[in-house]
Amino acid sequence: MPYRHVIGQRSWVFGSLRELMAKATPLRSGDVLAGVAAGSAQERVAAQMCLADLPLRAFLDEAVVPYESDAVTRLIVDGHDARAFAPIAHHTVGSFRDWLLSDAAGADALAAVAPGITPEMAAAVSKIMRNQDLILAARKCRVVTRFNNTIGLPGTMAVRLQPNHPTDDPAGIMAAIVDGLVNGCGDAVIGINPASDSIQALGDLLRLLDDVIRRFEIPTQGCVLTHVTTTIEAIARGAPVDLVFQSIAGTEAANHSFGVTLDLLDEACAAARSLGRGTLGQNVMYFETGQGSALSADAHHGVDQQTLEARAYAVARRFEPLLVNTVVGFIGPEYLYDGKQIIRAGLEDHFCGKLMGLPMGCDVCYTNHAEADQDDMDTLLTLLGTAGVTYVMGIPGADDVMLSYQSTSFQDQLYLRDLLGLKRAPEFEAWLQRMELAGADGRPTAPALSHPLLMADQSFAS
Template sequence: MNLKCQVRGRVFQFRDLRELMAKANEVKSGDQLAGIAAEDAAERIAAKMVLSELTLSDIREHPLLPPEQDEISRLIEEGVDEEVYGEIRNWSVAGLREKLLESSCDAAEFSRIGRGLTSEMIAAAAKVMSNLDLIQAGGKAEVITRCNTSIGQRGVLAGRAQPNHPSDDLAGIRASLYEALSYGIGDAVIGINPVIDTADSVKNVLSLTKEVMERWDIPTQNCVLAHITTQIRAIHQGAPADLIFQSLAGTEAGNKAFGIDAALLDEADALARSQKGRTGPNYWYFETGQGSELSSESHYGIDQVTLESRCYGLARRYNPFMVNTVVGFIGPEYLYDSKQVIRAGLEDHFMGKLHGLPMGVDVCYTNHMQADQNDMDNLAVLLAAAGVNFIIGVPMADDCMLNYQSTSYHDIATVRETLGLRPAPEFERWLERMELMQDGKLTKRAGNPALFVY
């Protein structure tokens, strides 16, 4: 495996694949904080050059974190389709990039190639791609998933309604949900981040959202993003949860910091499958985001793009209904400014789709990052152009519970109308029955939450 190159009279020698992968990343403050980023711009591009010439088998045969040491590495290895891998193992990373971008590479070919790749190979491809490469290639996938309803069809942009409240007040959650529905948002999921992580409280919020869904016959799914053990307890107490939520990390130690391991995920998976009343077969809602392993000191000197890709390697084991990278939530020590957030959002979407996952993105920022709402407008449009399955809807983009800014109900409606995208088909038919949408456009009745008061 060659780890050296000479460019413009300068020799670049990389110690190992781990160092090469880190230095081949676009600038990320998290890689700088970890002390693994390229030292200058030329070294960054030299790393990309060297990486582009490695073969896929070079990457597989030099694990960054050996399977003997890490459960996630083992699951990623088990997840590789060996027949496909056998056909492509001698491709270089450059060859992989070019194959994915070929006009002849359609949705079926794109997803077939993805099945033969490890998460590290997928991360390597992202590192040698430009933003527009990531948009075009990511847009080739069509990942349709189904719980109660289906999302992910080409031409569909779904939205999560995120009607959070700073004290889980049920009337306040209900009011914010009505606002979402009145703008045609909530087709991906009605998902609430709870303040109070108890089974009773989670059950109350799930029951509320289910009641609204039943009262208005809304074709969607509900979820409360509590810790998984709390959700399991709530479900055992009869709480009506369509989806089970969990945050994922890209290493076993990172997942331990979240209080989970594969055994716990397997247990929750079996429970989700045993619940009646949904069509399925997709029952999981996962969240990820670059930098979480560094923040929990479980990164092993591996860069944050590769670790993020490994989250997707774990996620694909469970055939989730939706995967959401919460791209700008973590703060400026991992993604410093809007340029880094936009890059990360496009990388994550592409890497998730190549893993065969139903990727959505929480297009977001915190107040101590160098970003504002204009940057979120930009990234939302870029991701919609890339065929993102869903983005997040928060009233006026301001989450009054989590204290960060995302995209708004208005924004999702606007991106749909601007790019000619539609809500999920079953949900759109419901919006038409409610006379909130006609021919893919909001009607005069839309934007009025009082419509849903009963």
């Protein structure tokens, strides 16, 4: 159905909800590339004003991707929680924004309505919010998950320790793990992106992580970020799998390009839970997303990339994951051109994920050919910290030598903790203190050369 908005003497017409959402989206290069962006700032404002007047119920009546041809749409529609939606059903997109920013929308109220918020509703309200609105509303959302520790408690921020190596060399990986642990990183997960996709290499890396975690009794979880089918095979072979990783997207066709279906993710989740490796909980899934993936797979259906990103969160929400993160600047400037667009996208993604009830983190990152630099990442990291981000990345020198992109370092999270007084997962923080790697205030302490962790690092090196 068409949507109309009048400004002065001009009437703006948007032919469908899909077009209205796309035209209302803050400018980004991916939407321009897809041919769905507003043609002018005036058209964008007209679309945003029209969107603000749209009842939230309208998103239950018109799908941006056809129900009949898309499994993600069917998941969203068939799984909608009408009871959770009821308290906000009377709102327009604009009044929903006002409610989110009001004192009435506390942590408990937001958690109660989260199952009733569709990704299109979350995306729509984000499109009419300023950056400060996205920060304030996201900060009020609390999502707590558990496996071998507790992630997402108020006043905490976790870190994924990312010890990638271009040849999967165990000594190089171990050196990065020790460096990260000494700097207080690793409570979200110690997660390796493998250079090889062979089942043998995967098994070796899983056993390395399991050995380190068990030997030093670290209250965390390990993950090798390989394809879900490889992880299922590893579980069948008896490998020590904590978390199942998979990249996901917001349309069935885009997920097909990743080689996954909802049924396959169901199988993987059940397989991981059957191992019973979590000591505190059974949140066994780890998902990564990123604006632009559906466009790069030619699977966007004419929908803007930010709305499709929010739809990926509906896929994640089904599986009650331990961790979800948007790898916000990883795909490149074709989708998010510069630091300004990356910062905006990171805040949008974090807000939408948290609003939908996900433990949302962010890989604060950019590629070397983007119009962005580490100052932009400092800005986004700081803003996400104030917004209550669940976790960020810890990478040696902020430079991933295997994936060839720029992210955040072990030291960056120390800056944010000092600035905002953020703690780690409580079990992990207590472990750091027992291992004399942190003081009572949580600040790292330099280990003696004879410290067991350093000795383990040296044994790998030799």
